[in-house]
Amino acid sequence: MIDVLIIGSGIAGLEAACNLYESGKEIFLLEKEKNVGGNVQNWDTLFPDGKNARDIISYYMQEIQARQITTYLNTYVTGIHKCVDGTFEVHTSRDIVFKCKTVLIATGYSLFNAERKEEYGYQIYENVVTSADLEKRFAQQSKNQLPNGKPLHRIAFIHCVGSRDEKSGNHYCSKVCCITAVKQAIKMKQLVPDVEVFCFYMDLRMYGPGFEEKYREAQEKWGIQFIRGRVSEVAETLDKRLQVKAEDTLAARPFKLEVDMLVLMIGMESQASTALFQKSCGLKCADSRFIQPYQHHLDSNATNVKGVFTAGACIGPLSVFDTINHARSAAISVSNFLAE
Amino acid sequence: MKKFGFTTAQSRSIDYDKVNTKLIKYIIENESSFSTCISCGACTATCSAGNITHFNIRRLNIQIRLGKYETIKQEIDKCMLCGKCMLVCPRGINTRNVIMLIKKGLTTLDLSD
Ligand SMILES: Cc1cc2nc3c(=O)[nH]c(=O)nc-3n(C[C@H](O)[C@H](O)[C@H](O)COP(=O)(O)OP(=O)(O)OC[C@H]3O[C@@H](n4cnc5c(N)ncnc54)[C@H](O)[C@@H]3O)c2cc1C
Ligand code: SF4
Ligand code: SF4
Ligand code: SF4
Secondary structure (H helix, E strand, O other): OEEEEEEOOEHHHHHHHHHHHHOOOOEEEEOOOOOOEHHHHHOOEEOOOOEEHHHHHHHHHHHHHHOOOEEEOOOOEEEEEEOOOOOEEEEEOOOOEEEEEEEEEOOOEEEOOHHHOHHHOEOOEOOEEEHHHHHHHHHOOOOOOOOOOOOOOEEEEEEEEOOOEHHHOEOOOOOOHHHHHHHHHHHHHHHOOOOEEEEEEOOOOOOOOOHHHHHHHHHHOOOOEEEEOOOOEEEEOOOOOEEEEEEEOOOOEEEEEEEOEEEEEEOEEEOHHHHHHHHHHOOOEOOOOOEOOOEOOOEOOEOOOOOEEEOOHHHOOOOHHHHHHHHHHHHHHHHHHHHO | OOOOOOOOOOOOOOOHHHOOOHHHHHHHHHOHHHHHOOOOOHHHHHOHHHHHOOOOHHHHHHHHHOOOHHHHHHHHHHOOOOOHHHHHOOOOOOHHHHHHHHHHHHHHOOOOO
């Protein structure tokens, strides 16, 4: 029987797979997409130090190939069933049922669908993009001009789109989008030095090592302007520019700003399959719909279901740094459990 | 004594022990969501009254917390009760009910120190 069945091959699944392999476990890796790597495959450079995301992905590709870890691509996990003997049957979109001693959920997150915040005009106005779209553009090194070929003079980033927002049903903070906005704003200035960049925020969360330093750099070196106010709505002008309405709360004055491009800092949401796992094996989720760790500090990889563990952003928004650490600790927790 | 044409200014700092909290307590008792305001300003940005006057609903929240009732009395009638502010509030605060409670509180409560 398989020792550990890992669901999801993002950074979390890959890092845990390598560690569990090294400790001699028989593991299988299941991935719903046609490639391994998860969301990071689509990113350009990573905060805080500008590491190329493609280098991270190719590092992990080599690591799993060298170990010949059995990987099933295009395999969507639909349910985890606990058997009376304490082992598991895992059901997938294929006709195979996987039997295993433990399950490691590493399903990460899905991106918030910005169309749900209609007032920001995503997919309605052509020059409104999401942070994920922008990241892909950077990665593909597409020309930094508008689709109609006009140059960019001014752009704005809107923080907390689909996070910290009762209206979207997501009251939690997505944690990495503030620093992602800083990263992308700097990149924009590097590509188009004359562009004016504004960030509209409610609170700035620079929680990690090197983040506050990046924020300072954005202000000092790149002249990026941070305005404390939540954008209430966006309208398109005749020449396809975007008019943003907000209050500069520090000046206590409402104001309007016209920009050429608007970037929505979309948040993270729990994967749809988390709810399937909740149903099939009684997995406990937090109010945020992400998986609830068994004990936040001392046992953050275990869940309420004995033998089911987590790694990475399936427990809530995490950076790559946090994800790798959480995945390493998952390997230790699973190994300890199997040794019992 | 010779008058020099100036007086000693009162301290501008807020003395939290002396803040009149009667109105804020009344509002939170009846509309508890009000306590979750993070002063993001989305309500002010969208406000119909704020577009044509200096009315600032977000700042009103702060003035209530500080017990500055005189300013509130002058301002509150500018609100048209259109409810747009409720639609954008990320904390899901029933701002229109807050305004109704401010109006009611100002007329029915004894707000003296
Ligand atoms: C716009 C943006 C920019 C970012 N930039 C940075 C950055 O610069 N630096 C940084 O540190 N972090 C960054 N992040 C965060 C980073 O993306 C996450 O830390 C990372 O993706 C988490 O990895 P993960 O493996 O936990 O999840 P994911 O990357 O989400 O991987 C999960 C994998 O599981 C698979 N899966 C899901 N459900 C199932 C299922 N039921 N069956 C089978 N497979 C399944 C998915 O297809 C996916 O491959 C950024 C995030 C965003 C949104
Ligand atoms: S990290 Fe920043 S932008 Fe993202 S949800 Fe939290 S406060 Fe908002
Ligand atoms: S929109 Fe809501 S949270 Fe923001 S300032 Fe107004 S009342 Fe407060
Ligand atoms: S209800 Fe009053 S405060 Fe709210 S948007 Fe309308 S006019 Fe402004």
